[in-house]
Amino acid sequence: MKPRIGIVGSGFAGLALAIALARKGHRPSIIEKRSEQQLLGEGLFVTLAPNGMNALRGLGLAEEALAQGVETRGLVLHNEHGRVLGDLDYRRHAQAFAAPSVTIRRGALGGILLEAARTEAVDIRFGAAVQAVTETDTEVRVTTDDGVETAFDILVAADGLRSTVRQRVMPDLPAPIFNGLQGSGGIADIPDIPATNGRMLMTFGRDAFLGYIKEENGPVYWFNTYRAGADSRPARDEDLARLLADLHRTDPEINRRIIAAADPASLRVYPDYDMPGLPRWSTARVVLVGDAAHAVTPHSGQGASMALEDALVLAACIEAEASPTGAFQRFETLRRDRVAAAVRLGRQGGAPKKAQGWLALRLRDLVLPLFVPLGQKAQERLFAYRADLHPLAPPD
Template sequence: MCPIDDPAATMNRATTPEATIGICGAGVGGLALALRLARLGFHPVLFEARSKEAALSEGEFLTLASNGMNGLRAVDCYEEVLRQGLETRAIELCNARGKRLALIDQSDHLAAFGTPAVTIRRGVLTGILIEKCQAEGITIQFGRRVTKVDNHAHAVTLNFFEGAGLAVDLLVAADGLRSFVRTQIFPDYPQPQFTGLIGTGGIVDADIPATDGVMRMTFGEKAFFGYIKTASHPVYWFDSFPADTPDAVRALEPAALTAHVRQMHADDPEPNRSILQAVGQVERSYPIFDMPQLPVWSSGRVVLLGDAAHAIGPHAGQGASMAIEDAVVLSSCLVATLDYGAAFARYEALRRPRIARVVKLTRQNASRKRKNSRLSLFLRDLLLPLLIPMTVRASRRLFAYRVDLDPLEANTSFESGRKDAA
């Protein structure tokens, strides 16, 4: 890392072991990238606008499918995440009356893909990655909000709201859906688009039966609801409901938002209503956005990663997993060549086809949550049991991807959908 007034010191070493690679954003993707780069001999430095405390407390929980869990092997965090998470062995889909539409068995994922799916608190996952970075001597600067990015031929210089600016050899924008770096480097790129759904969720102690590793989901008449619970864990719950605008419930105070969420599920089968009655307050809502396909993911010495490049909605449980995969592939591309431009191009070429498949699956799943007319609900209940097997086959091909084994290969188990992965 070089002072901002000495950019010449960064010339001609962008992909050598002496290179300093700045990473804007200490989310799952940015932290995984820092760990992988350090293992490959680079000098990563992370900049995060939030405080460490905010980074550890933001969000509720997420599920890492087998492909994301295997990606954590590449940064030596797999065992700890598995230990602290909750194995998710099946997904049950029910209609608004509580009738089962489908049961998607995931109990063979350890045997088929090398790891089960795991549900884990987002803050716990972030904490595991931060602790690993700190143990390996990786610099993480919290409370460092970027205010300006200059993408020079010889270096990338950054200014911050507080503190001195600096220069890095390369910069990775891992700063999320609303990426500030992306707006600086690609000011003409489209903005994220509202999908018509708003989500909430939380973790609560509720006196309901354990689901024994089954994530139970209900297509209600007004909204979608899901939860999972074991004897040793509280209830992890989430929902999504249609809205005309992303601001539809943003102005509501927590008490009013809680009442609104309960009203959306007033006709749901039990135990959905009991779970929400146990919730003290729903603190905030999360409008769900989609990112239009971007023309390119890099310019000069700056490259996009994770949601900054391709926002993945929460409807297929792949957002964090895609960011982890991005991190492993990008770092492997950088170590394979002295030409950072070629490395960025290879990374994008490898990732785009897979991301496109995940986005397609995510949008299909999201469309089923927006049904609210009597006819559309009837047709969904009728057709969903017939469509689910196709979705399951597509999902299992996603899960079979082993970025930890061959990040620069086509991963034929995913591309061809080999029989043992289907």
């Protein structure tokens, strides 16, 4: 008999895991505190690296993601004066790694996964926040804020950086740590901004970092990162808009136009947290995946891709092992070193964004051209892994 599997969280890891399990004959259930409209309405975007796109390929969803996203053919890094500090060419990704990099709105990717989950008849409860988790030798019982209690043989915590399940079941684990950066971003229709030919153009400005990509006749996908306190968001939308304009006041003119075109009401602030390495990702019947286990900072470009990989690998481990403990141990063995490499890459990518003062900025401009090729090699080692083909094989 197949185990009863509950998944808390309908993010990328949770939905992808449910799809993969359903196709192996399981009947997983998802519990999600957000509404369906909130899931589909997420306005910011992610870039899926080739390894993430190949994980989607394992679910038969890669082509749909490419159709709804923007193929990302490279990254170009500039300083505040427009000098090129690094140029990463992604045009050969489709040939070298069997998939391109793709930038896609978070809500669009969530919608693709949600539709596939429903096609597989996955049970999804929206608007149900977890209040209690009780684990015994034989099952896990989850109580939600509507008073419903459900029993599972396996519970998967796919509920993000501030995982409620992790806090309830493993309260001794360290909490996320704010790393001194936060950011914003959006998708804006700005017809007179030139297309970037598939390249994400990035600027290390004097006071903030900004990146954007734009297809011909398409919107501008933009994001920024800046030094700030964890709870320093201005009280009013208009004040946040003015803050961003001030942070980018010495940027190239196109950057200033992008910030000026942002709708203040749509702006959000996203503090950047590091997740300390957790000593364990599971108990006897509960396992952490995605950001709940190993949050990867956005500077790595690997957060969504690692979540999708986790889903395919965990589904394969549950199918291959006779017990939850065996499945969880195998999953962690396969994933821990690989995720650690992505975390290191993200921290290295975030460090130059903290530079301030004339000397630090000049040193950054001298050092980055030397380190960008090394960073690209580290990226490509991550890109080469195929969770869709070999989910139970140790990554190189």
